[in-house]
Amino acid sequence: MKSGKNTNTSHKIFSKWDLILLIFLILGFGLWIGFRQFAPSAAKAVVLLDGKVYEVIPLDKNAYYKVYRGDTYLMTLETKPGAIRATYSTNWIFPQTETNQVSVATGWISKEGETIISVPNKIVVYTEGAKERTTYDAMTFQN
Amino acid sequence: MKKRNIIISIFTVAIVGSVVASVFLAKTPPKYYTRYGVELGTDVEISYATEKGNAKEIVDKMFNTFQKYDLIFDPWIAGSELYNLNHSDGKWVKVSPDLLYVIKESINFARITNGKFDPTIGRLVPLWGFNTDNTKSWHLPTPQEIQTALEHVGYKNVEIKEDEVRLLNGVWLDLNGMMEGYIDQMLINMARQNDPKSSGFVDVGGTVGIIGPKYGNQPWIIGIQNPRGNPNNSIAYVKLYSGYVGTSGDYERYIIVNGKRYYHIFDPKTGYSNDYFESVTTVSTESVFSDGFGVFSMVAGPSEMEKMASELGVAYYAVNEEGQIIKNEEWQKYEYKP
Incomplete structure (x- = not known):
């Protein structure tokens, strides 16, 4: 059943x-x-002076920024959307002279991992949140 | 129906819970803390990840040591340990373990290279003005000035007795040829003392030392700066799981007089720079050779470079003055082509 x-x-x-x-x-x-x-995140540039964050600059427009140590003018930075470069750099130790302008010669930086460095002025600029990254993690250069 | 809803709810919670758990509990790649700075008159970058303690605190501790090294190794700061040794008028001077180690390694390499690498070129540096960032003071000395300075050059004038050093014949030491590699090694030791399995790299003035492989099992990719390009322009890459890479070159501290380039690495026999290479990059398991071998090669030229590389077991990638690439067989182990 x-x-x-x-x-x-x-x-x-x-x-x-x-x-x-x-x-x-x-x-x-x-x-x-x-x-x-x-x-x-949106691209921005971090500016270090003497190892401390001096300014965080959004890379979203054409603009100019100046970096000072106290009252002493050190460097002019120019931005455009997604990129930043140094257009002029003095030398705070020897203000009557220009440096060899390695920071200016660096040109535009736009990738994560690229830096603009002014050794005499103790300035480091690097990007954060950029769309592209450099192929390298670090760079070896002459000592 | 009620029973069915309960089962659906349990099932949903179990799946969502397992997704959440897999996201948060799964082993994620370590997060690197990276700090940039300008120390010892050059740029520094340290990238570090650890499961023991706080990576930022460890990196900050590493950065805090630079002041100590400045006061040991900078021969141009009045009162630094090396400055005091250089101005000790031939007396025996007790030196710190850091300074002693680098002097010993430098003198040992000077012996091996028969004086082609020589840390006693100290008096030549200010003669050219290369001891300062003031580019206006960089200039070509007179032949007489160079001849006079050369009378105070020669590694055999350095005597070492336990932890004491004596400089004879008025020689001055300049340890830049090995100092950065040594400091790399000291910083890496600090990182590994905190956590032997930690990972990252230290870059002191372009001499890069590896703390541990990237994400535990991948190589770090290190670009080699194009000697005639801008600082972010690499001409080639190396992949490193461990060890050191350093570069010597003619493109940062130099002057051009009557079309000829003079730079800061001097032949200890002539007092002038040689024109064999634009840059020499070295990979070595020994921190001091990652710097020292490049300096030696810029002075000694291609044939001696090749011979010495075989003896030391280092890999090199050189760009000669015609822009041609010269690399040894050992280099293939490290070459990275994106």
């Missing part, structure tokens, strides 16, 4: 819509986590 009990739906835990909802929930959560982890 067969019982004739209908088993078609009573043991089905998920309906089609439950599954779709579940998948959307998981995908949404994953996207949210991914966005938080990997979303690029």
Whole structure:
């Protein structure tokens, strides 16, 4: 004798819509986590003077910035969207002379990992949040 | 129906919970703390990650040591240890372990290279004005001035007795040829003492030493500055899991007189720079050779460079004055082509 009990739906835990909802929930959560982890921030330049943060400059417009140690003018920086360069650098130790302008010769920097350095002025400029990164992690140069 | 909803809820919470756990508990790559600065008259970068303690605190401690090294190794700061030794009028002077180590290594390398590398060229440096950042003071000395300075050059005038050093015949030491590599090594020691499995690199004036592989198992990619390009323009790359890379060159402290380039690495026999190379980059497991070998090569030229590289087991990548690349077989181990 067969019982004739209908088993078609009573043991089905998920309906089609439950599954779709579940998948959307998981995908949404994953996207949210991914966005938080990997979303690029806007590009900016960090200017260090004597090892301390002097200014953080957003790289979102054409502008000029001057760097001073106290009242002493040291350097002019120019920005354009996504990039920064030094256009002039003095030498605070020997103010009557210019330096050999390595910082100016560096030109525009726009990639994460690139730097503008003025050793006589103890200024370091580097980018953060840039879209591209340099191929290298560090650079070896003459000592 | 009620039972079904409970099961769905439990199932959903379990899946979402496991996703959250996998995101937060999974082993994520270490996060590097990077600090830039200008120390010892050059630029410095340290990048460091550790699971023991705070990476920033360790890097800050490393940076705090530069003042100590300045007061030891800078021969042009009145009152520094090296300045006092150079002005000790031939008397025996007790020196610190740091200074003693670098003097010993420098004199040892001077012996090996038969004086092509010589740390006693100290009197030549201010003669050319290369001891200062004031570019207006960089100039070509007269032949007579150079001849007079050369009378006070010669590594055999350095005597070492336990922790004492005596400089004879008025020689002055300039230890720039090995100092940066040594300081790299000391900073790396600090990092590893904190955490032997820590990772990162130190870059003191372009001499880069590896604390540990990137993310624990990947190489660090180090660019070699194009000697005729700007400071962010690399001509080639090396990949390093450990060891040191350093460069000597003719492109930062130099003058051009009547079309000829004179730079800050002097041949101890003539008092002038030689024109074999624009730059020499060295990879070595020994910190002091990553600097010293390049200085030697700029003075000694290509044939002696090749011979010495085989003896020391170092890899080199040189750019000669015609812009041609010269590299040894050992270099292939480290070459990275993006």
